[in-house]
Amino acid sequence: MGKTRSRSQRKGDRGTMLLLPTWLVLGGLLLLPLLILLGTSFHPPDDVGNPQAISNWSQFFHSGDWAHNYVQSVRPIYLRVAWRSLWLAAITTGLCLLIGYPVSFYIALIAPQRRKNLLLALAVIPFWTSFLIRISAWRIILQDRGALNALLLHLHLIYEPLRLMDTPLAVLIGLVYGELPFMILPVYASLEKLDRTLLEASSDLGASGRGTFWRVVWPLSMPGVAAGCVLVFIPGIGQFIVSDLLGGSRTMLLGNLVQNQYTSGRDKPLGAAIALELTAAVLAMLIAYAIAAKRRGMEVAL
């Protein structure tokens, strides 16, 4: 004889029930594996790299052995790899901002209304196609006997093929290429919401075009810019395909490092530790972004 539930309460109950299958599946396929990965990261590796079973648990805890992989993961050589990944991701983000912002600006504020959707769709579609295939296409372009060199030679702009493949430049090109849509979309979303009357008001008050931009448009587009930077930076630090396919495998990035521990390094627990630290770093950045955004009253545009 409990009180009857109101319609909205019943709706809420049904809602909770709807969540159950999702929690089952995602919890089982995402959370659980991550937790298991966390568990393996505390074990020492065996001969072939698998986590080794612990025979003496109390000794394991007391001696501090359990933290061994995490202690290992911050050795200078690994920190150097992490630093390089961060640096590369940062440069990629900067370049994406430089190249992408004007495009978003154009679509949002200058392009005719009827074209906007098409232009935006065109900018975003490449994101959905296979990253691997698009990066491989760059190999055809950048090789010594590739399309770009062939074109430049044909136009007599150069007399010897430029070495573009297997360079840091090629890696940057690949990274920017892959991540550009991640910047264009959020920045567009921000700019699109801009109140046009503010722009008019600004020029009415005597500001130049450039002044209006830096004083009015840029600050108001900050949420989009921030979101774009976050969306570009995060996949950037976990990258490893681009440095192999376009960079001649000359550089080891965090992604390569993790993958390495699963193969020639024969140390899956260490790989797990580094992988989880990478995830934690990403999470921390996102939380910091969310807090900063909330504090400024910006919408968290993710």
Add this chain to the structure above:
Amino acid sequence: MKRVFALLCLMGLMLTTGCAKKSELRIYTWTDYLPQEVIDGFHQRTGITVTVDTYDSNETLMAKLASGVAAYDLVVPSDYIIQPLIRQKLIVPLDKSRLTNLPNLDPAFLNQRFDPGNGYSIPYLWGTTGLAYDKKKITTPVDSWDVLFDPQWTGKILMLNDPRECFAVALKRMGKSINETDPAVLHQAADMLKKQHALVRAYNSEDYDKTLASGDVLIAHGWNGQLAKVVSQNPDQFAYVLPKEGGTIWMDNVCIPTAANNADAAYLFMNYILEPEQAAKIVNGVSYASANSAAKKFISPKILNDPNIYPAADKLKGWEFLDDIGPTSRLVDDLWTEIKSQ
């Protein structure tokens, strides 16, 4: 509706328990290492469906086998991986009574250090790790690993993307064994490789032959089969060299994983490729040397007489097999990370 559902569940259950399909053989081997006609021939003879998945490094093979959940029936590990696989019970001892064609193998290749008595593996193909270079651009004849470290060829050098192989080169230049475990020596070798890093255009274990052939590099460190193909297609321009300091001989072997679902089919296949005609087809197809001496009469003379594929025995003095170096491989891997983090 309920019946359909039950049927689907049953099907799902069957598939997930990986019930041994007695008519299926799952092979996991190196890319481009098993000609299609050999596979088709086996299928025609036995009716067994063969699926072939490929890997490009021993370490990938090890990782998959070590996961314990990759149910391949036949794998092709290289020499130095076999001991760890045995220790971790990832491959099974072979019942040699089922391999009636075993006598076709050249005894000189049997009973190696990495698998005494061939308890777990049968030799498949073997070769050398040397270098090939562009004779037209590099006019002084090359006979040493030094050319890979010569600043004159900056940006025109390619090395295998393989820590053990690169260290082997450095260690041989130092007059040491490729299975050196002394940390001090390994650090010295790493220093040499670190200095080389700036000269190397790319580290590549897959299409080093094509990179050389296209002219992107002038010197390529690589395995002899693919490089020998490039040389034989263009003998005026390219040459393959076994440097005088010595280097790596390697041997790939066929093994049966512990997780195999269909060991019977595996044995049938192993015996099949030990037949002289089949072994010869493999050699003719991938242009690496076989340990099968009975096959020689079916191997194309062009390959049999190619000193890059079948080198004379005296050329191989000072050439060693890679051994498993146990815990030292972690040091090697760390040094490799350092080299690549510059």
Add this chain to the structure above:
Amino acid sequence: MKHRWLLIHSLGVYVFLYGPILLLAALSFNRSPIGATWTGLTFNWYAKLFSDADIIDAAQRSLLIAAGATAVASVLGTAAALALSRPGTRGRGPTAGLLYLPIIVPEIVTGCALLTFFSVWRWELSLWTVGLAHISFSVSYVAIVVRARLAGIDRTLEDAAQDLGASPRAAFWRVTFPMILPGVVAGALLVFTVSIDDYVITSFVAGPASTTLPLRIASMVKTGLTPEVNAVSTLLLGLTMILVLVAQRLLRGPGEGSHI
């Protein structure tokens, strides 16, 4: 005046984005197997594709997995989106977090985690493990898309239907569902493309006889680009782009310019 520069810059960026794709497509019809100079039109490479058993098998597997993962993910994702949009549902915060997990966690970490997971449970690697892995990251996409769609429609209509005597189930299926259907289909199409193209996670959890198309393409790319790769890549790119365009159309609700 500055608008002209913006226009030129934007055009340049579009050339940058589509250049490689178009080049790949063009080369797939190129007679010459190497280099990037045009030597003549041919359909040979496409013909070779259709007689290449490995690629056909890989393509079939990819399509099978994508279809399965899409079906499951669409149902789960839509359910999650509906639940999240109801104010009374408990656990909305954590669920949103759970749904964002695949987007936050780098692919390589997810790959390692899933491989370890299957290892620990001694679950044999096969098309099923690949399928499950694909479901794990697909649900989020559908949920996000449908949720965006839900935000744009009038939820009180469902209440109105119930006021008029419809049962909650009828109210949902007759009123709300048709309104979100374009979103669900769009989400499904997008998830389909993500699944067919997935490389990193699949490479970790693929087992015997579960080489998918991206894995096959990757190994072909690594052993040197033959034009066959260009052909199959072009086909895959084309398929993806068509599906995404359709999804975009579906999401463009009446009047709004909604975008993914």
